[in-house]
Amino acid sequence: MHEHKLPDTEKAVLVGVVTPDASRWDVNDSLDELAELASTAGAVVTDRMTQSLARVNPTTYIGSGKVAELKSLIGARGSDLVIFDDDLSPMQLRNLEKALDCKLLDRSGLILDIFATRARTAAAQTQVELAQLDYLRTRLTRHWTHLSRQKGGIGTKGPGETQIETDRRLIGNRIAVLKERLEKIDRQRTIQRKGRKGFTRVALVGYTNAGKSTLMNVLSDAEVFAEDRLFATLDATTRQVRLGANRQVLLSDTVGFIRKLPHNLIESFKSTLDEVRESDVLVHVIDMTHPRHEDHIDVVRATLGELGVADKPLLPVFNKVDRLEEPELLGALRSRFPEAAFVSALRGIGLGDLKERLLGVIEHDFVERTAYVPLAEWKMIARIHREAEVVAEEYLYARNGEPADEEAPEDPIPVARLRFRCPRKFDRDIRPVLKRFAGLRICAQE
Numbered sequence: 001m002h003e004h005k006l007p008d009t010e011k012a013v014l015v016g017v018v019t020p021d022a023s024r025w026d027v028n029d030s031l032d033e034l035a036e037l038a039s040t041a042g043a044v045v046t047d048r049m050t051q052s053l054a055r056v057n058p059t060t061y062i063g064s065g066k067v068a069e070l071k072s073l074i075g076a077r078g079s080d081l082v083i084f085d086d087d088l089s090p091m092q093l094r095n096l097e098k099a100l101d102c103k104l105l106d107r108s109g110l111i112l113d114i115f116a117t118r119a120r121t122a123a124a125q126t127q128v129e130l131a132q133l134d135y136l137r138t139r140l141t142r143h144w145t146h147l148s149r150q151k152g153g154i155g156t157k158g159p160g161e162t163q164i165e166t167d168r169r170l171i172g173n174r175i176a177v178l179k180e181r182l183e184k185i186d187r188q189r190t191i192q193r194k195g196r197k198g199f200t201r202v203a204l205v206g207y208t209n210a211g212k213s214t215l216m217n218v219l220s221d222a223e224v225f226a227e228d229r230l231f232a233t234l235d236a237t238t239r240q241v242r243l244g245a246n247r248q249v250l251l252s253d254t255v256g257f258i259r260k261l262p263h264n265l266i267e268s269f270k271s272t273l274d275e276v277r278e279s280d281v282l283v284h285v286i287d288m289t290h291p292r293h294e295d296h297i298d299v300v301r302a303t304l305g306e307l308g309v310a311d312k313p314l315l316p317v318f319n320k321v322d323r324l325e326e327p328e329l330l331g332a333l334r335s336r337f338p339e340a341a342f343v344s345a346l347r348g349i350g351l352g353d354l355k356e357r358l359l360g361v362i363e364h365d366f367v368e369r370t371a372y373v374p375l376a377e378w379k380m381i382a383r384i385h386r387e388a389e390v391v392a393e394e395y396l397y398a399r400n401g402e403p404a405d406e407e408a409p410e411d412p413i414p415v416a417r418l419r420f421r422c423p424r425k426f427d428r429d430i431r432p433v434l435k436r437f438a439g440l441r442i443c444a445q446e
């Protein structure tokens, strides 16, 4: 429905390397995902080529014999492009281009390309273009083309051919313009977010295609674009959701994660990902029917770590139970993740339990406090308003401790009594500071 017309699809060869490095994925799993990314970008994968190496070849990624083999394969198939499973260094890229004389893409380039075709809002487009330019800056070569440009699809406002051909300085200028535009968007978003103070904020996170947007839709009656394609969502959407009789939260849906999400993408998606950083609680949506869901969980955790939010309270939600083919898996996951919810966002199964568990996480991680703060300490009062949910506030007069001189007591000072709800972490931070005012004695009302 939202799809633009795809002209002739391009034929792609995928290339991956098997190394003894245990931290790497199995090459076939990795190429499966790369193939999925390639088809999302509009290419058809005709062949896969892998090589076992002690380590990735620093000059040509694969060995020279394999390069020759790849070249004849390209000739025989009439391939349009080669996609490498790892990111190529500018040197590898130059050497491979010389040897293969074919269009080349690497994992990051492909992901950036998909982002470019999917970006719909001005903010997402600016963020993607910035990431693309940053990435392209070191890779300006003749055959380094992006799929989206050929499709002439949505979001092709990325770096056009002419700019690539002109020179890096132009790119530098453009980057400066985009950064400025992003800063402006950032400021607007910060203002918007300020208006949401007082609500508990929950962010949906998870691997791409896990079902975050579908869950968002079913929980909030929102109309968020969900599709069986990678990176359907690039922009954060926020909706109000009722969890219990008198408990509303703000739920945000945001961009999905993937293994090796390019660094410059994380960097430029800062303002979108702020939604995750500033939330109180995370809901981690996992497609339990995906054969690699365990790896997906690890990738999401690592990405959350990179975003600096690894210690936020988190509710795991295993999705797509309706499609589960191995019933044993359900039992195994339930015992490993006793706190998790098991749902089908699509069929609306398990949503009541999910809401209850989410409420439990929220209640568990928030405390209610009362504090007296002199009005002169307005910065402290402002901080509490900013970071906590102030439930009640009143103004009184108080004296500091017992009067030193009974005959001539000091004048009372105006203080605020604040009752607020806050995350435990904020409570820990602010308690020692509030101790300073522990000696305040409220004066009897005159």
Ligand SMILES: Nc1nc2c(ncn2[C@@H]2O[C@H](COP(=O)(O)OP(=O)(O)OP(=O)(O)O)[C@@H](O)[C@H]2O)c(=O)[nH]1
Pocket (backbone or CB within 6 Å): 206, 207, 208, 209, 210, 211, 212, 213, 214, 215, 225, 226, 227, 228, 229, 230, 231, 232, 233, 234, 254, 255, 256, 257, 319, 320, 321, 322, 323, 343, 344, 345, 346, 347
């Ligand atoms: N069978 C089944 N399919 C589901 C369920 N939830 C989501 N899906 C499907 O999974 C696909 C991806 O769903 P989305 O909601 O777009 O996933 P997402 O996590 O938002 O993906 P990105 O925005 O790409 O990160 C869609 O085709 C959904 O219809 C479910 O509970 N059961």
Ligand SMILES: [Mg+2]
Pocket (backbone or CB within 6 Å): 212, 213, 214, 225, 226, 232, 233, 254
């Ligand atoms: Mg989505």
